[in-house]
Amino acid sequence: MTQRIAVVDPGSGNLASVLRALDRAAADAGIPIAAAVTRDAAAVAAADRIVLPGQGAFAACMRGLAALPDMIGTLEARIAAGTPLLGICVGMQIMAERGLEHGATPGLGWIGGEIAPMAPRGPDGAPLPLPQMGWNTLDPAAGGHALLTGIRPGDHAYFVHSYALTGYKPAEVLATTDYGGPVVAIVGRGNIAGTQFHVEKSAAVGLRILANFLRWAP
Structure with missing residues (x-):
């Protein structure tokens, strides 16, 4: 049976x-899907799975979603x-209670915590560059967690961000990365999850996580 995926x-x-x-992950895993981008709530209501991407600023992404x-x-x-x-990325961030980019903006409140500016420092105490951009473990x-089946400690994903989840609930953190200290990389509770990194740019690791998402039966 073909899964309907609303992006x-x-x-x-x-x-x-x-x-x-999504199409590549589904093909590799032998899972038939029909994935489509939508701004229509009726299409989301009919979907078997939902993907919420986002790029740019927290406030702009929330405004865009609220306008639909x-x-x-x-x-x-x-x-x-x-x-x-x-x-995915800012789509994961807006799942939090609020964001502090360009002023405080209420989020969706699906996971605990807020998205705050990063202030990473290296072992010598010097500031690390922002945004964190590139591959990290x-x-x-x-x-x-089912989404992390086949993912091993040290596997790399592709990050681009200057803000990160703080004040989180530890039980909702599925994975971290390290950039001047631990940074939340994946969150989840119940049937929702989010990645701070770009799964679609994370090569084999990203495709594995997407295939796991297509199989996930929370």
Whole structure:
């Protein structure tokens, strides 16, 4: 049976790359899907799985999502109904309670904590460059998670960000990376999850996580 995947367009996502990565992951895993970008809440209501990408600033991404008629309410209804959802980059960040980029902006409140400016420092105490841009290692949390099947400590993912989740609930952190100290890389609870890094740009590791998402039965 073909899975219907709704890729929500809040006006700031790397949507063509996300679609290509989903199609590649599905083909590699032998999972039939029909993935499409949408700004239509009715399409989200009919989807079997939902992907929420985002790029740029937290506030702009939230404004873009809120401007789509009935979209936030439909997303919350689908989550309550058990539909798996994956947030990517800023799409993951807006799942938090609020963001502090360009002023305080309420988020969706699906996970605990807020998105705050990073201030990383190296072992010598000198500031590290921002944004964190490029490949960095993943450290999965103890206990494992279906999205991390086949992902080993030290596997690399592709990050581009200057803000990160703080004040989080430890039980909702599925993996971290290190950039002047631990940084939340993957969050999740119930049937929702999010990656701070770009799965669609993370080569084999990203494709593995997307295939795991397509198989995920929370």
